[in-house]
Amino acid sequence: MSDITSQSLFELTSNIKEKKLSSEEITKAFINRAEKSKKLNVYVTDNFEKAIDQSKKFDSNPNLDFKLPGIPIAVKDLFCTNGVRTTAGSKILNNFVPAYESTVTQNLWSQGAILLGKLNCDEFAMGSSNETSFFGNVQNPVGENLVPGGSSGGSSAAVAANLTPVTIGTDTGGSIRQPASFTGTVGLKPTYGSCSRYGIVAFASSLDQAGPMTKNVKDCSMLLEVISSFDQKDSTSIDYKRNNYSKELSKDIKGKKIGIPKEYRVDNMPDEIEQLWKNGISYAKDCGAEIIDISLPHTNYALPTYYIVAPAEASSNLARYDGVKYGFRSPGQNLIEMYEKTRSEGFGDEVKRRIMIGTYVLSSGYYDAYYLKAQKVRQLIKKDFDNAFSKVDAILTPSTPSSAFKIGEKTNDPVSMYLNDIFTVPINLAGLPGISIPAGKDKNNYPLGLQVIGKPFDEQNILNISYALEDKINFKNDISDWWLSE
Amino acid sequence: MSIDLKTVKHISKLARISIDDEKANKLKVDLNNIFEFIEKLNELNTDNVQALTSIAETTLRFRKDEIKSENIREKILKNSPEENKDFFVVPKVVE
Numbered sequence: 001m002s003d004i005t006s007q008s009l010f011e012l013t014s015n016i017k018e019k020k021l022s023s024e025e026i027t028k029a030f031i032n033r034a035e036k037s038k039k040l041n042v043y044v045t046d047n048f049e050k051a052i053d054q055s056k057k058f059d060s061n062p063n064l065d066f067k068l069p070g071i072p073i074a075v076k077d078l079f080c081t082n083g084v085r086t087t088a089g090s091k092i093l094n095n096f097v098p099a100y101e102s103t104v105t106q107n108l109w110s111q112g113a114i115l116l117g118k119l120n121c122d123e124f125a126m127g128s129s130n131e132t133s134f135f136g137n138v139q140n141p142v143g144e145n146l147v148p149g150g151s152s153g154g155s156s157a158a159v160a161a162n163l164t165p166v167t168i169g170t171d172t173g174g175s176i177r178q179p180a181s182f183t184g185t186v187g188l189k190p191t192y193g194s195c196s197r198y199g200i201v202a203f204a205s206s207l208d209q210a211g212p213m214t215k216n217v218k219d220c221s222m223l224l225e226v227i228s229s230f231d232q233k234d235s236t237s238i239d240y241k242r243n244n245y246s247k248e249l250s251k252d253i254k255g256k257k258i259g260i261p262k263e264y265r266v267d268n269m270p271d272e273i274e275q276l277w278k279n280g281i282s283y284a285k286d287c288g289a290e291i292i293d294i295s296l297p298h299t300n301y302a303l304p305t306y307y308i309v310a311p312a313e314a315s316s317n318l319a320r321y322d323g324v325k326y327g328f329r330s331p332g333q334n335l336i337e338m339y340e341k342t343r344s345e346g347f348g349d350e351v352k353r354r355i356m357i358g359t360y361v362l363s364s365g366y367y368d369a370y371y372l373k374a375q376k377v378r379q380l381i382k383k384d385f386d387n388a389f390s391k392v393d394a395i396l397t398p399s400t401p402s403s404a405f406k407i408g409e410k411t412n413d414p415v416s417m418y419l420n421d422i423f424t425v426p427i428n429l430a431g432l433p434g435i436s437i438p439a440g441k442d443k444n445n446y447p448l449g450l451q452v453i454g455k456p457f458d459e460q461n462i463l464n465i466s467y468a469l470e471d472k473i474n475f476k477n478d479i480s481d482w483w484l485s486e
Numbered sequence: 487m488s489i490d491l492k493t494v495k496h497i498s499k500l501a502r503i504s505i506d507d508e509k510a511n512k513l514k515v516d517l518n519n520i521f522e523f524i525e526k527l528n529e530l531n532t533d534n535v536q537a538l539t540s541i542a543e544t545t546l547r548f549r550k551d552e553i554k555s556e557n558i559r560e561k562i563l564k565n566s567p568e569e570n571k572d573f574f575v576v577p578k579v580v581e
Contacts, residue, residue: 099561193542206541232549236542304524315501322502324574329567335577340504352503353516356494359501360517373527375537380530382538414516415523431541 004029005162009071009219012165016062016069023062023070023114027055030072030116034163039483040139042154042163044077045085046117054114066112067226074164076155077118078125079105079210080199084115088201089123089133089151092321092328092346102199103231104168104210111226116164120154123348124318125175125203127151128420129410132350137407141479142183142446146404149179149420155213156183160479166214166223170200172207173306174400174424177436180213181399181449184438184477186220186466187213189424191456192431193238196231204313205236207306207428217437217467221245224459243460251468254288258465259392263299264423266401272442273398280396280439280450283472284465292392296384301377302426303418308361308374309429314351315358321346353414382430389455394465397423399436399449423451433459437466438475447477489517 004026007015015021031048051072058070080086080098087093101109109115122132130138130153138153140146141161148157152169156179159167169176171189180187188211195210202208212223225245231237260281265274281291323329323342330345332338347355361370388395401422410417427434432453439450450469454462494514498505505513559572568575 096565097561099558099565100555193544232547235546236544238542238544298530301527301530304526307520307524308527323567324576325562326565327567332577335579336502337504338577339502343502344504347503352505353513353520355501355503356497356513356517357520360489360493360497363497363500370524372537373532375539376532376535377527377530379535379538380532382541415519418520418523429541 005033007165008215009165009222012071013069016071017064023055023058024052026070027051027072027114027116030164036484036486037161037163039485040141040157040161041136042119042138042158042161043074044087044089044118044120044135044154047084047115048117051114051116058112058114063112067222068108068111068113070112070114071165072114072116073108074116074119074158074167075105076121076152076167076169078121078170078201079168080201081105081115081118084118086118086201087134088125089121089135090347090351091134092342094134094328096326098199100199103196103229103233104200104227107227107229119158119167122151122153123351124201124314125151125170125172126314126350126354128174128178128417129405130154131407131411132348134348139483140183140404141483142404142477144482145407146446147182147407149182149404151175152179152213156180156185156187159183159185159213159215160477166212166219168210168223168227169213170208170210171428172203172310173428174421176211176213177424177434177449177451178400178420180436182404182447184447184475185213185215186217186435186437187211188220188224188435188459189427189433190224190228190459191433193236194228194433194457194459196229196234196237198231198233202317204310205317206313207310217463217470218246218249220435221249221463240457245460245463248460249467250464251287251471253284253465253468256289256394256461256465257292257392258284258289259292259294259388259395261294261296261299261388261395261397263296264397266422269401270442272440273401273448276440276448276450277398280469283469284396286472287468289465294388294392294395296388296426298377298380298384299426302381302429303422305374305377305381305429306425307357307418308370309378311354311358312362312371313358315355315362318351318355350414378429381426385430385432393455394462395453397451397453399423399451403442403444403446403448427453432456433462435462435466437470438477439469439473440475489514489521
């Protein structure tokens, strides 16, 4: 049997069901490795002691009908966990302990999973490199001083470094798919309305979705099956019949029509990405898929639209952090001064920048010029996809315009940081499902991903296409464990 | 169009975030760069386009008005920076 922590979710659940491994053995193996991996800075809060207790409890009376029987899982620190500190990577929530559980994490525990701890992320999920976290940057296990992507950077690093079998992240403009691409892992953003937003610290409510981050496509289908559910507590949750994604997973994609949008070629995109894309296209053909050239004419307007819509929603959502009911407070002479000092000291620079953008675009006299304009362009972007999906079943693109970059390389230039999400943002604006799978490496040996985009609620189809491509690509991450300490 | 220092200070007032002059000047530069990028949207004529207000296209559901959560008052109050019995405490607002 291979080392416990390098096993896939599928292998671990099989080994538990066949009684070859106990939950305690697995849980201790991941904790032991985490103790030696502090250099990566993936954990904000660990739950190790309680996790061991829970694993023993599971083993004493194991329910093997569960989909995640006794499997320890660490989650992004944006999911509220009952009784366990939840910070959203921010000083302002440094000491916040929720009195309730997010629906998505509850779905994990209801299927037998055990909380390992809370993973680092960009502050309030605002960032593409995990460098805006109050708890410091995360190291990408792929190479020293390399960002793991963001905002789910602790999550992507933890999966790539074998510190959790699988994890869940959140994706508002690419925060699952971009870090997956940067670390050679798989990340899926479901259709808006598939996974409940209840109990997730809100960033931009019309764009936020939770989703699985895993080592491979099969694990991704297993985890999506658990977390995707209709929830009365989220007014935008959609009641529809969800597939048994792992059971229906198939490499047969014969006759599927896959669209290639010409607008996803950008200036200065490295040749390796172009090559990767071409390889993906030829693999899809080998599998019997039909390749069709398509156009998504408003692609270039997606990022500017996103940087109006997302900050506008964020400025409203983050109004609740005022130092009164929870979190950090800075004292003031009067109520207003207390609010202003609390928010000035409690939020980091990127979060303040986005609140300022959002406040400005919603302020009197500017609403029509910016916010309403962006909502109209968002309609055009959605129509582009509607038109494309009348001709094709799925769309294949690169996940990111570059591989992982060095820590500190883009922190002084917000716009160049924002450009990271150029291929992922349109999918959130249109509410579609998208998955990033590792597809190759650049000249520095850093991973690169391909993205498969689907019709609303067609997660099964993009999982199947990814499953077929994964088999042909046969990606190996070759991570050297350079960060391990004794 | 460019954003001047006075506007930056006005927005910070609206957002209830105090900023000193040095930070305001830095923010002015960042915001101008970001808005220069955002203004690309003006290339598009959107006169006859209906704004997208909901991506999910669902109507809001009705439900019975029932109390479902347990009494978590103590846990909620425990998170407040300052509490006094059953109240959240803030600086004095009435003279």
